Amino acid sequence: MKIPLSIRRLELASLVLAVAVAACGKADVPRDTAQPITVRDIRVVNASLFTGWSDARTGTVLVAGTDGTIIRSEDGGETWAAARAAAPAADALFAIASDAAGATLVAAGENGSILYSEDAGRIWSRSRNDTVLGLRAVLSHPGDSIWIASGEQGLVLRSTDGAHTWQAVSTPARKLVAALAVAPVSGALLAAGEDGMLMRSADSGASWRRIDSGTTALISGFLVWPDKDLMLALCADGAVLRSESDGNRWTRVETGNKAYLTAIAYDARHGAALAVAADGGVLRSEDLGNSWTRATTGTGAYLTSIHFHPGTAALLATGDQGTAVRSRDGGKSWKIVATGVTGNLESTVYDARHDRFIAFGQGGLLIRSSDAGAHWLGLRPNLDQYIHDAIEVPGTDALVAVGTRGWLIRSENAGASWEVVDAGLSSVTYLFSVVADPGSNAVLAAGPPGTIVRSEDAGRSWRKVLDLDSLSGGYFHQLVTDPVHDVIVALAGPGKVMRSADGGRSWQEADAVTDRHLYKGLAVPGSGLFVAVGLDGVIQRSADGLHWEIIDSGIRSSLQNVFFDAAAGKLYAMGDGGVILQAERNGTDWRPLATGVSEGIGHMIRDPRSGALIATGLQGLILRSQDAGASWQRIASGTRENLRQPLLDEITGALYVSGRGGSILRSDDGGRSWRPLLTQTRKSLKNLLLHPQSRSLIATGERIVRLTDLD
Secondary structure, eight states: OOOSSOHHHHHHHHHHHHHHHOOOOSSSOOOOOOOOBOOSEEEETTOOEEEEEEOTTTOOEEEEESTTOEEEESSTTSSOEEOEESSOOOOOEEEEEEOTTSSOEEEEEGGGOEEEESSTTSEEEEOBOSOOSOEEEEEEETTTTEEEEEEGGGOEEEESSTTSBOEEOOOSOOSOEEEEEEOTTTOOEEEEEGGGOEEEESSTTSSOEEOOOSOOSOEEEEEEOTTSSOEEEEETTSOEEEESSTTSOOEEEOOSOOSOEEEEEEETTTTEEEEEETTSOEEEESSTTSSOEEEOOSOOSOEEEEEEETTTTEEEEEEGGGOEEEESSTTSSOEEEOOSOOSOEEEEEEETTTTEEEEEEGGGOEEEESSTTSSOEEEEOOOOSOEEEEEEOTTSSOEEEEEGGGEEEEESSTTSSOEEOOOOOOTTOOOOEEEEETTTTEEEEEETTTEEEEESSTTSSOEEEEEOOOTTTEEEEEEEEETTTTEEEEEEEEEOOEEESSTTSSOEEOBOOOSSOEEEEEEOTTTOOEEEEEGGGOEEEESSSSBEEEEOOSOOSOEEEEEEETTTTEEEEEEGGGOEEEEETTOOOEEEOOOOOOSOEEEEEEOTTTOOEEEEEGGGOEEEESSTTSSOEEOOOSOOSOBOOOEEOTTTOOEEEEBGGGOEEEESSTTSSOEEBOOSOOSOEEEEEEETTTTEEEEEESSOEEEEOOO
């Protein structure tokens, strides 16, 4: 079947409904069997948040999402702490539930992940089961402490020992089982999912029989009346199913709506059932689901959740693009409420103890309302953009990172939290590079389409100093600084190379040939010489950053980066096809070095203790040379992921390198051997920063990961 929107929305729908109801060889790459390094404190700062749970008795609120993230609050969302996992995992979590007493909590998600907590969500342990299929729903049967989880390919798991171990049970389902519920009269279990699949168990989930649902559409969730024999189920084609027979028989009710129904709630004050849809609409029934009318909300945004506030009888629906709509008359009329955010809100929970709504979503977005949804306070921003570069601003506590869609963020607490800075840039601006200019104490960031911005207050505010407004005119890849001569160069590919001699306040076009794009460059310390490399083996050099000359590299393979070994006084250019070139510090004559590999090489560093050169690249490539590049040894990395720029810890001498798939490797012996760090993510990590005061390692890219207690 064709699901109307992404699988993420399907996962979310069932969750919201549950809340509403209650040596140089070319052939073989050496593999490493080194055990991972366990870091005591790992946190993915910007995990997307999908599902939540609250305890009305204690006021504990849990929110969970990607990268195994579970965060916890006991004070109505004022403060949050990351829950601790006995075994950190990177799997996304899509459902949280508790038993009737609140003594055991269970979170379930992708790759068969099931975690349980017996201390109100502070510490989580991994359950034992034999599946790798994704799980989408979980519940505790109130009568006998049996747990049920469901998910992909008809999977239903059952636990009889407090969620510690799980066994698969046979069901008639073959596709996604997206939602679970308990029938109000008998306590029978209901499960529903794709292709109109609906099934029932009368023995606490030990066996299941299929029920005729009368539909082939996805059934995404249930609404159960606890005090009467009545249940409703939502369909992806806009219809509602209705049962008054303890879930044994169901009737399809046409609503006049064709949009995917995502969530449902009951307004006890006005006696109305209300369902929200993917097109921003709300369906309303005053006769227990027998007939429905559509209410206009004033938005076309995808709505993901709906809640009834018992104190004020207000209804609140939230969804994409930071949307919140509110009704005070049982859902007949709606008003758009300003939330102050634009990121997608994946769901909302109601904290009854503190009388607060907490909404959450992509990139770690968290907002809170203390007046039944009328007004909102931002708790954490949406940090969902890709970060291309990040720096520590010298002489300050600030970290600054830049990325896609004109994104500028900063942190003053060693990367534990970040704020988004509005520099007035358009969404087509991609910032690839950020540098600190020591001469002016300014921070500059650059990227296409020919944009350079400048900050004089450690990234708190920014001013645009160059705006070419042309992808072909200024596709800036990197800013390069020469602090001795107070010159900054913006390397382009394609487009103009630009130069500034006044700390980045003004810019002039350099005399450089850019028909072959320049990707990376450097300033040779103390000499005023700039060297840049790029497409099809191009190498250019300049004595002042203004006038450039092309140097014959002798190759046509693209060069991805250039490195200067100050101890040996030599330059190295590296790139596609395992190419490494070497030159003296003047950069005029380049010769190829024999690497014995064909994988692309993108980065290099010198280990000061051993004097070895370390090169990293595609498919987990790590090369090491003890003789200034005359010969290279392939080092086992234990990964096939592309690796980025290595980082030296100047205090301990450890080397780190990050990469795709959430990879961070560490070497404590000058690059001779490497061990992986458990990062709790599988997303690409492009950059590494080591915050010296806190001894925190901060990785950025698709995620922001903060690792502390490294030593």
